[in-house]
Amino acid sequence: MLLMDSARRAGCSPVCLDLSVGLSPSPPKMGAEMAAEPERPDPHAGGCRMASSMTDEQAKTLEARFTQVSEENRRLSEMIAYLYASPFARPSPPDGSDSTRASQAASPPTPPAVSRKRSRGSLEPPSNSGDANNGSGNAEAAHADESPLSDGFEGSCRRIKVRRVCTRIDPSDTTLTVKDGYQWRKYGQKVTRDNPSPRAYFRCAFAPSCPVKKKVQRSAEDSSMLVATYEGEHNHPCPTRAAELPGSAATRTGSVPCSISINASGPTITLDLTKNGAGGVRVLEAAESPDVKKLCQEIASTEFRTALVEEMASSLTRDSKFTDALAAAILKQLPDY
DNA sequence: CGGCTTTGACCCGCGC
């Protein structure tokens, strides 16, 4: 489709597009319009084969377009890198590591801020709660195989050791419970100084060795907002998977997380993932800095998101590597005739 | 009776 579009712009009939030009050596069989195969060119395809009929001018046009797309991809990559490196996404790490955390998958991340050393019987050494997660590569791999849908969500948070999830609740509901699909055991409750409502402490009760902890507290500004702070990562599959994902049907009932923070190791931005009237994303909380706050709101604006999505979609669909991978994935899904 | 919650006490890091 990408090449068909390019061919249209280059003045060539899309019907006679030869997929072997831009796609992998095993082109997909995606219907009559795209039936041309490199091994067995369909004489009934009704037109020319681009590879043989393309004029020098058309070739130059496509080459120029390829150069243009490559430049767009480069700019897009720079934009994404900039967004990752921006202060709200990742404050400059003290260890001098790459702000994009590209190397974090290979090296154990620093443990969460909570690194208290207690001499008496704690279930797990607090200092290695992160190591326990990262050391259980098998468990994580098994987890990753459990549910691609859920891992799409958790995978995006994998590099975040601490994350915050906001949930809308009934203001009259006094139970500090967030239905996130995991089983939790409450082990403490405390009234903190900066918030009149108590903070509840939970441990993951599904697996005894799971190091994940959760703190739940009503928002000081909005008592109908429950803020859950998760520390660590589960080393076991979620007992109930996709049903509790943000944006799912269960989420819209208001009993499960409807928003998520981008990063909690630094300034936190909490985005409401439920669509508002304009179909955009709303900033619930942001960092203290007005500049960061403004930037967050700009990024969360419908206009910015629309432009970004269009740019990404446009650039991706023009990327031959992306279309190769997409075509290969589609081929795998088609029945083998 | 076992599991979970509650809650006061305790631990410990951190700032002064």
Place this chain on the structure above:
DNA sequence: GCGCGGGTCAAAGCCG
């Protein structure tokens, strides 16, 4: 060194 405050423990109570 001291006090504050967040985090955790563990005994007591509750509940199915």
